[in-house]
Amino acid sequence: MPLISIVTSCLNEEDNVEELHQRIRAQFEDRPGYDFEHLFVDNGSTDATVQRIKNLAAADSRVKLIVNARNFGHIRSPMHGMYEASGDAVVCMASDLQDPPELIDDFLRHWEAGFLIAIGTKPRTRETWAMAVIRRLYYRTLGRMSDVPLIPDYTGFGLYDRSVVEIVRKIDDPYPYFRGLIAELGINYACVEFEQPRRIRGITKNNFYTLYDMAMLGLTSYSKFPLRLATLSGFLLGGLSLLISLVYLVLKITFWNQFAIGTAPVLIGVFFFAAVQLFFIGLVGEYVASIHTQVARRPLVIERERVNLPDSPHLPRHSGQHHGSQS
Template identity: 60%
Template sequence: MTTPPDKLICAVLPCYNESGNIAPLYERITAAFATIPDQRYTLLFIDNASTDSTVAEIKQLAARDSRVSLIVNARNFGVLRSGLHGFLSAPGDALITMVTDLQDPPEMIPAFVNKWREGFKVVIGIKPESRENRLMFLIRRAYYKLIGRLSEVPLIENFTGFGLYDREVVEQVRATGDRYPYFRGLIADLGYPRAEIPFIQPRRERGVTSNNFYSLYDLAMLGITSHSKVPLRLATMAGFCLSAISLLVALGYLAAKLLFWYRFPANTAPILIAVFFFASVQLFFIGILGEYIGVILTHVTKRPLVIEKERVGRLEVER
């Protein structure tokens, strides 16, 4: 089965303080689509309340190109919520998601479209190599391997979300009702046959990444808690084991005291060590439970993904 070329593709472009990257990104995307002139396309920027000139630059593009549209959030709702809102709001028969810092090469668009036309509903970019900071790349790679081992479904290594998704996939994501998904894991969980295209991720040339330790930690914990029950089961098993060890130690101290009543003083040091050790273990596993409870809370509160401040351009395109 092949996809007709007259179908519409929407490039979804989440952004936050990307002044200086917007114009080069637009030029490279339009140049990529120019190599497939029979393909209709549109661009949707979703801005997460930028504090620089990002919104003004996008509005300038929209004023001269009707294919460009923009959603501006009322405040910064975070990368995941803002990106998902753009993903679910975009028109088109297929969506291409990419970051606006030019680390997802727009030149891969023709390859994505060709695979989509061949019948693949999911076409993704895989980055086995990266020119980013070497230490960060190794940490990310180790994390992908860790979550791959913990996950109940086979996850995709070195996948950042960059790719093309058919409208059927978009509607399946909407149907899950997940307001805070680990998108990379969700795509793997849906199980659609996919085409994988490798690329070398370039170094960021302009601006500063908005990711910090907290956002990266949040994403890492979301990936683990969304797709694995292994930490909970480890906590349960460790609880049983530590309880058994505690009982044996207590019985050992009791026997030693009974056998060597005058030569075995019941000092407070062993008691304090045991108390602090088991207290730290309990706090650690309470923290794990808290992460899972936090995920549940996010799902049941049913807050809107974002509140929009304004829209620019046409989001409803005739199909």
């Protein structure tokens, strides 16, 4: 009987975890040929999320829980959950109910048809108009600049065969842009389109910093275009500066007494070139930070506690009620 692992990373989702598990369990009630496990990875919740998941785990051994020692971010925690899942296929999804559990049935049908990857794409969404436009513009722009063809309207929600999980594990990227990584593998995938619903309960954990972090990660991981743009801009602005200086020289020689340069052009030029320099220095800094993350090779997360899961055999146990592990 194939085992399907459902991995949901959560942070302060106490109002959603119970309904999420109920809806996931309902997807397998009409599929007796499958067994499933539901692995929650709590990323440092400060509300009652952990306790509610423990209550679910006490009533259903198929519910499993990893509690991180702190919030390790929206990229590392889901990847750790995927690696710790033991199913023949792994379904990764958010715990805020904006990734509909009802799509699991569609994913399984594509998996049965031979696809190693079945993903959910959201060409339509009920989020605010401004955010939808900004998000679509970013992904379209990144898709044009990327070195590999990225999947539009894809967030990572989908089913991944065990062989795909092992390939991703061997790549061993400590801070992966998962959406680009799946596209880079070149494995045929099936798309299931859906309309992303609004969040009903709780508040989104995405803020300007997390969205900016994801945007820069995608840019620095899969495009060299910004660096080349910086080089080309340097040549173009240098040529433009030389041309303007020659024009000013001719005008000053021709109209020596009447032509005055003034301070306004000088100030505008100084601020303009300073802004351009700071922008590209910051851009280069993003690439350097990405390299530093790769070189540092820090663990994805540090665990504080596990429920309904075996201990990691290669890691030391700590005394006391809770034991930590590093992965």
